[in-house]
Amino acid sequence: GAVVSQHPSWVICKSGTSVKIECRSLDFQATTMFWYRQFPKQSLMLMATSNEGSKATYEQGVEKDKFLINHASLTLSTLTVTSAHPEDSSFYICSARDWSGGDTGELFFGEGSRLTVL
Amino acid sequence: GQNIDQPTEMTATEGAIVQINCTYQTSGFNGLFWYQQHAGEAPTFLSYNVLDGLEEKGRFSSFLSRSKGYSYLLLKELQMKDSASYLCAVRDDNYQLIWGAGTKLIIKP
Numbered sequence A: 001g002a003v004v005s006q007h008p009s010w011v012i013c014k015s016g017t018s019v020k021i022e023c024r025s026l027d028f029q030a031t032t033m034f035w036y037r038q039f040p041k042q043s044l045m046l047m048a049t050s051n052e053g054s055k056a057t058y059e060q061g062v063e064k065d066k067f068l069i070n071h072a073s074l075t076l077s078t079l080t081v082t083s084a085h086p087e088d089s090s091f092y093i094c095s096a097r098d099w100s101g102g103d104t105g106e107l108f109f110g111e112g113s114r115l116t117v118l
Numbered sequence B: 001g002q003n004i005d006q007p008t009e010m011t012a013t014e015g016a017i018v019q020i021n022c023t024y025q026t027s028g029f030n031g032l033f034w035y036q037q038h039a040g041e042a043p044t045f046l047s048y049n050v051l052d053g054l055e056e057k058g059r060f061s062s063f064l065s066r067s068k069g070y071s072y073l074l075l076k077e078l079q080m081k082d083s084a085s086y087l088c089a090v091r092d093d094n095y096q097l098i099w100g101a102g103t104k105l106i107i108k109p
Helices: none
Strands: A003-005 A010-013 A019-025 A033-038 A045-051 A067-075 A077-080 A090-096 A113-117 B003-004 B009-013 B017-024 B032-037 B042-047 B053-057 B062-066 B070-075 B084-091 B097-099 B103-108
Touching: A003 A090, A003 B003, A003 B017, A019 A033, A019 A113, A033 A067, A033 A077, A045 A067, A045 B097, A077 A090, A113 B097, B009 B017, B009 B053, B017 B032, B017 B084, B017 B103, B032 B062, B032 B070, B042 B053, B042 B062, B042 B070
Parallel strands: A010 A113, B009 B103
Antiparallel strands: A003 A019, A019 A077, A033 A045, A033 A090, A067 A077, A090 A113, B003 B017, B017 B070, B032 B042, B032 B084, B053 B062, B062 B070, B084 B097, B084 B103
């Protein structure tokens, strides 16, 4: 199946700093990528849909100025958590769908990035 | 509103069979998905149902009844490595995935 790679796997930062997370589709082109956040023992919460070459679409309640998304190429989307605070500590996961083989419905997930803000 | 319901936790014995149920109420329906998620890892795809009936894939099977808004994931010959959370997700009219909270499956020897 298609491969999505996410980096870094985990990051610890001080409150007030910014953190960038990268999501790459390694063997397919992804015009759309999805960014999720998952708090412990909770389900995945869609934060935003990243669209190549255009602005991301944010879900209600997600601050677009705080969670900056850039999708500059067909294989790379980045999520930048600006001025991070302890409440932003979470597991951030990106995903993409490979449409080249038709609609199998499958979402391919990156490995996830665990952010801890001190 | 949109809602996906699945049990919070289930326990089963190694070698046995377990069925995890999922009921949904969504704005439209464009497929139901089951994902497996081990602790601290990203989800991995298990199955996709868009038509009524049973889809079998090795030890795992998934069933869908659109009229009842109901699906189940059936795991046979349980192995210790099957201990994980199982997420049910439905794709709505806008092709957005609505996720259930997940069912934590505990396998005992």
